[in-house]
Amino acid sequence: MLWQIAAAALARDVTVADVGWSRAVETTPRHEFVPHWWTPGVCLLPSRLPGAATPWRADSERSWRWVRGEAGAVGHAVVYHPDRGLVVRVGADHADRARATQRALDRAGFGRGGDVLVEGAATCTATAPRTLIRLFRAAGVHDTTRVLEIGTGTGYGTALLVARLGDRYVTTIDQDSDLLRAARDRLARFGRRPAMHVGDATTAIPDGTYDAIVSTVPVNPVPAVWLAALQPGGRLVTPVLSTHLVLTVTAHGDGTATGSLDVLTAGDRQGVGAFTDVPPRAAATAADRRHCQALIADGEHVGLSDVPAQPLAEDSHLFSTLGLAVPGVRVHHHRPGPAAPPAGVGATTCLTHPDGSWARAANTRQGTEVHQHGPRRLWHLLAHARADLDATGGVCPAHGATVRVTPDGALHLDRFARTPASNSAR
Ligand SMILES: C[S@@+](CC[C@H](N)C(=O)[O-])C[C@H]1O[C@@H](n2cnc3c(N)ncnc32)[C@H](O)[C@@H]1O
Numbered sequence: 179m180l181w182q183i184a185a186a187a188l189a190r191d192v193t194v195a196d197v198g199w200s201r202a203v204e205t206t207p208r209h210e211f212v213p214h215w216w217t218p219g220v221c222l223l224p225s226r227l228p229g230a231a232t233p234w235r236a237d238s239e240r241s242w243r244w245v246r247g248e249a250g251a252v253g254h255a256v257v258y259h260p261d262r263g264l265v266v267r268v269g270a271d272h273a274d275r276a277r278a279t280q281r282a283l284d285r286a287g288f289g290r291g292g293d294v295l296v297e298g299a300a301t302c303t304a305t306a307p308r309t310l311i312r313l314f315r316a317a318g319v320h321d322t323t324r325v326l327e328i329g330t331g332t333g334y335g336t337a338l339l340v341a342r343l344g345d346r347y348v349t350t351i352d353q354d355s356d357l358l359r360a361a362r363d364r365l366a367r368f369g370r371r372p373a374m375h376v377g378d379a380t381t382a383i384p385d386g387t388y389d390a391i392v393s394t395v396p397v398n399p400v401p402a403v404w405l406a407a408l409q410p411g412g413r414l415v416t417p418v419l420s421t422h423l424v425l426t427v428t429a430h431g432d433g434t435a436t437g438s439l440d441v442l443t444a445g446d447r448q449g450v451g452a453f454t455d456v457p458p459r460a461a462a463t464a465a466d467r468r469h470c471q472a473l474i475a476d477g478e479h480v481g482l483s484d485v486p487a488q489p490l491a492e493d494s495h496l497f498s499t500l501g502l503a504v505p506g507v508r509v510h511h512h513r514p515g516p517a518a519p520p521a522g523v524g525a526t527t528c529l530t531h532p533d534g535s536w537a538r539a540a541n542t543r544q545g546t547e548v549h550q551h552g553p554r555r556l557w558h559l560l561a562h563a564r565a566d567l568d569a570t571g572g573v574c575p576a577h578g579a580t581v582r583v584t585p586d587g588a589l590h591l592d593r594f595a596r597t598p599a600s601n602s603a604r
Contacts, residue, residue, distance in 0.1 A: 181207050181208075181209055181254060181258070182204070184254040184255075184257075184258035185203060185204050185205070185206065185207065185208070185258060186204050187258065188203055188208075188258045188259075188260055188307055189201075189203035189204040191260045191308070192260045192307050192308040192311045193311055196311075196315070198320065198321060198342050199311055199314070199315070199338075199342060201341070201342075202338045202339075202341035202342040203307065203311070203338065205341055206334070206337045206338055206341050207368075208257050208258055208307065208334055209247055209253065209254065209257045209258075210364055210367070210368075211304070211332040211333050211334040211337060211361070211364055212247065212257055212264050212266060212304045212332050212334060213247045213273075213274065214244065214245060214246055214247050214266075214273040214274055214276065215245050215247065215264040215265055215266050215273045215304070216242035216243065216244060216245065216265045216266070216267075216268050216271075216273055216276075216296065216300070217242065217243055217245050217265075218241065218242060218243075219241050219242055219243030219295055241295060241296075241297050242265065242268045242295065242296050242297070242298075242300075243294070243295055244273060244276040244294035244295075244296075245273075258307075259306070259307075260306065260307055260308040261306045261308055261309075262306055263303045263304060263305055263306045263309070264303065264304045265300040265302070265303050265304075266302050266303065266304055266331070266332055267300070267301045267302040267357075268296045268297075268298045268299065268300055268301065269296065269298035269299065269301060270301075271296045271298070272302075272356065272357075272360075274360065276294045276296075298466065299465060299466060302331050302332075302354070302357060303331075304331060304332045304334055305331070305334075305335060305394050307334075310334070310335045310338060311338075313392050313394070313415050313424070314338070314339070314342075314392060316413070316415045316424070316426045317390040317391070317392045317413045317414070317415040317426075318389075318390060318413045319339070319342070319343070319390050319392070321342070321343065322343070322347065323343065323347060323389045323390050324347050324349075324386070324387070324388050324389045324390070325339060325343065325347060325348055325349070325388060325389065325390045325391070325392060326349045326350070326351070326383060326384065326386070326388045326390070326391045326392070326407065327339060327348065327349070327350040327351070327392050327393075328350075328351055328379045328383070328391060328392070328393035328394070328395050328404075328416070329351075329352060329379075329393060329394035329395045330350040330351065330352035330357060330358055330361050330374065331352065331357060331361070331394065332357075332360075332361060332364075333350075333360070333361025333362070333364050333365055335392075335394070336348065336350045336361060336365060336370075336372060336374075337364075337365060337368070337370065339372070340365070340370045340372050345370060345371050345372045345373075346372075348372035348373070349372065349373040349374075349375070349384050349386060349388070350372060350373070350374050350375070351374075351375040351376070351377055351379045351383060351384060352376065353376065353377060353378045353379065354376075355376045358374055358375075358376050361374070362374050379393070379395060379401070379404075380395070380397060380401045381401070381403070382403060383401075383403050383404065383407055386407065387407060387408070387409055388407055388408055388409065388412060389408075389409055389411075389412045389413075390408075390412055390413050390414075390415075391404055391407070391408060391412070391413075391414045391415070391416070392415050392416075393414070393415065393416035393417070394417065395416070395417075396416070396417040396418060396419040396420070396421075397416055397417075397418070397419055397587075398418050398419040398420070398421075398502075398505040398589065399583075399586060399587030399588050399589065400414070400416070400425070400435075400583050400587040400589070401587060402433065402585055402586065402587055404416075405429050405433055405434070405435055405583065405585070405587075406433060408429035408431075408435075409429070409431070410429060410430060410431030411428060411429070411431075412428070412429045413426065413427070413428055413429070413437075414426070414427050414429065414435060414437075418439065418498075418501070418502070418505075418589070419501065419505045419506060420500075420501030420502075420504070420505050420506055420507050420508070421497065421498035421501035421502055422441055422442045422491075422494035422497055422498050422501075423439045423440065423441055423442070423498050423501075423502070423574070423576060423577075424439070424440055424442060425437065425438075425439055425581065425583075425589070426438055426439075426440070427581065427583055432585075433584075433585030434582065434583060434584055434585060435582070435583045436580065436581065436582050436583070437580070437581055437583075438578065438579065438580055438581060439576045439577065439578070439579050439581050439589075439591070440577060440578060441494050441495060441498055441574055441577045442494060464532070465508060465530065465532075468508075468530040468531075468532075468534075468536060469508070469510050469528060469530055471536060472510075472528040472529070472530050472536035472537070472538050472551075473512075473526075473528060473538065475536075475549070475551065476549060477536075477537070477538065477548075477549030477550045477551040478550065478551050478552075479548075479549070479550040479551070479555060480547070480548070480549050480550075481547075481548055482544070482545045482546060482547060482548070483539060483545075483546045483548045483557055483561065484546075484561070485539070485546065485557070485560055485561050485564050486525075486539070486541050486546045487511070487525045487526050487527035487539040487540055487541045487546055488511070488525070488527060489511040489513070489527075490509045490511065490527060490560075491509055491511070494574070495567060495572055495573055495574040495577070496560075496563060496564065496567055496574075497509065498574045498576065498577075499563040499566055499567055499574045499575065499576070500559065500560050500563040502574075502576055502589075503559055503562070503563060504531060504554070504556065504559055506531055506532050506533075507529055507530070507531050507556060508529070508530045508531070509527065509528070509529055510527070510528045510530070511525070511526070511527045511528075512525065512526045512527075512528075513525055523541050523542060523543055524540075524541065525540070525541045526538060526539065526540045526541075527539045529556040529557065529560065530556075531552070531554065531556060533552065533553055533554065534551075534552040534553060535550075535551065535552030535553055535554040535555075535556050536550070536551050536552055536556065537549065537550045537551075537555070537556040537557040537560075539557055575591075576591055579591040579592055580592045
């Protein structure tokens with residue numbers, strides 16, 4: 179199948195008859211920006227989970243198999259899918275570079291049994307096309323908007339922006355120089371040369387005044403430099419750290435901004451594994467270390483809880499309520515193996531935080547046993563979040579709330595019952 183057919187179908191689906199975005203999607207070859215990716219692959223890892231029936235566990239959350247993007251209907255069905263976010267890097271392993279490893283395995287005669295597997299946390303996901311267009315539209319991007327994109331990643335979002343606006347209106351930044359170089363090379367192949375910068379956008383952004391800032395890097399608080407760089411009336415759209423919430427605010431020119439917070443739809447959530455990517459290298463390694471500790475260590479505080487171990491990231495409202503109360507918290511859920519007893523027994527959930535706190539909850543036949551350690555009792559905070567949700571009929575109290583951002587980047591919600599979302603983790 180010609181990619182243009184797939185791109186035209188994608189454009190019809192995601193652009194809601196907006197001619198400007200429709201042309202941009204139709205003319206942008208996503209397969210050139212996302213040629214290969216990682217897909218969850220089950221890999222047997224040594225298990226030290228308490229009560230595990232076998233010394234091995236199947237870890238599908240952190241095991242990945244390399245996928246070679248293919249031309250033709252099958253490959254394009256994935257790359258041009260409106261709602262598929264594709265993981266392009268795990269730890270420091272970029273999918274583009276795994277190609278050489280796959281060739282070596284093929285040469286050594288492993289055939290299909292020789293899949294390239296890696297283990298670790300996703301550190302870059304290509305945002306799903308529908309989600310990108312939603313973010314751009316929410317930011318009010320139109321033909322002459324000077325826009326700053328935060329989180330270049332594969333460069334596909336940048337490519338859409340330059341297709342719509344032209345090079346001179348687009349600036350993009352990513353903290354990873356390898357990713358940025360790859361994105362720059364790809365854009366240059368199509369004669370596109372927007373301003374591209376390497377750096378940590380939470381501390382500094384490229385000089386300039388912008389009409390819109392669109393970020394796929396989750397933050398809480400909002401970096402003060404972002405609001406300061408917006409024209410009065412300019413819009414910021416960004417995911418909120420450790421949540422499935424998107425913040426959309428209009429700047430007032432005095433360092434403050436007002437707007438709303440919204441829970442992502444199920445489709446967008448799939449499209450933005452993105453928003454839960456951990457930053458690469460040092461931070462990813464530290465997060466992995468905390469997770470390993472939470473899996474195996476004894477906590478200072480041990481008790482039973484009414485809140486069971488569960489795949490928290492699948493419940494956006496609970497996940498977001500917890501994430502607003504504890505920005506920076508990370509969730510890892512381990513499902514019991516296929517031979518495990520029914521009713522969730524054997525499932526384990528770990529919560530970790532950069533401040534050194536961790537909790538491990540394991541469902542046993544006697545109830546949910548919880549180990550907690552460090553300055554904060556994360557499982558108790560989850561129980562508070564659960565209680566908040568019970569009081570609001572299961573809806574995250576921040577969903578649809580009006581929000582004011584003060585110059586220090588703190589989010590102030592006009593109806594958020596328990597904990598203001600103002601403390602920092604970045
Ligand atoms: C969700 S991915 C990018 C997705 C991109 N929209 C795409 O479709 O390819 C987020 C990107 O943000 C970058 N990033 C993470 N933290 C950052 C920071 N503090 N400053 C700049 N870039 C950052 C990551 O390197 C990653 O490439």
